[in-house]
Amino acid sequence: MSLFKNHPFHLVDFSPWPILGALGAMTTMMGLIKWFHFFENNLLLMGFLITVMIMYQWWRDIVREGTLQGLHTYNVTMGLRWGMILFITSEMFFFLSFFWGFFHNSLSPSIELGMIWPPKGIETFNPIEIPLLNTLILLTSGLTVTWAHHSLMENNYTQALHGLLLTVILGIYFTILQAYEYLEAPFTIADAVYGSSFFMATGFHGLHVIIGSTFLLICLIRHYLSHFSSTHHFGFEAAAWYWHFVDVVWLFLYISIYWWGS
Numbered sequence: 546m547s548l549f550k551n552h553p554f555h556l557v558d559f560s561p562w563p564i565l566g567a568l569g570a571m572t573t574m575m576g577l578i579k580w581f582h583f584f585e586n587n588l589l590l591m592g593f594l595i596t597v598m599i600m601y602q603w604w605r606d607i608v609r610e611g612t613l614q615g616l617h618t619y620n621v622t623m624g625l626r627w628g629m630i631l632f633i634t635s636e637m638f639f640f641l642s643f644f645w646g647f648f649h650n651s652l653s654p655s656i657e658l659g660m661i662w663p664p665k666g667i668e669t670f671n672p673i674e675i676p677l678l679n680t681l682i683l684l685t686s687g688l689t690v691t692w693a694h695h696s697l698m699e700n701n702y703t704q705a706l707h708g709l710l711l712t713v714i715l716g717i718y719f720t721i722l723q724a725y726e727y728l729e730a731p732f733t734i735a736d737a738v739y740g741s742s743f744f745m746a747t748g749f750h751g752l753h754v755i756i757g758s759t760f761l762l763i764c765l766i767r768h769y770l771s772h773f774s775s776t777h778h779f780g781f782e783a784a785a786w787y788w789h790f791v792d793v794v795w796l797f798l799y800i801s802i803y804w805w806g807s
Contacts, residue, residue, distance in 0.1 A: 573592030712761050
């Protein structure tokens, strides 16, 4: 790519990461199938390892382009913003499918379910125990990430660092509590459509919390290394948008599945 250009767009160099990332994802999926059928997880672990290595190197290149090389101009950043907005919209529809399935079965339980909800024999969670605590944790994390964002816009390095650190800690705390809840669950994913709906919806939300916590942890490291300024910090903004999306989905999960559905 030429060092001199007369346009504000970023024409990326040839990169090996998209094709290698696709191969890593394919290896992971094949490993998952092998694990399900033959109870051997070696290919799955190899797929995970390849994917993580590609993610690290690809994101490293993007960070370099956006900070050290200054290639993320206003036009490029607007493209990234629209990409993130469309991605979060697709995620909304992803979770909508789980809620659709849940309400389809719960509002009009079929005769196979005994025409009652929850199905007979299912002992549900108490919504005012761990689920309520997790709700408070995520709502608090929404406040801390907003605090970090406003601190960053005001050039307050220390408060932004503290806000991000607290958000990451709360995200990890949420994950630990949900893992404990799963271990103590009186039903499994194989227990009627209630078990399937519960573990698919809350499990994918838990995966999104882990992804969001990782996203914010990377932003914490980048902020510590002074990669962000008050006017140029879209990487952090994208993480904050994603985290607020995760918060809102949890509120719907808590109200519908934990509270109303039980």
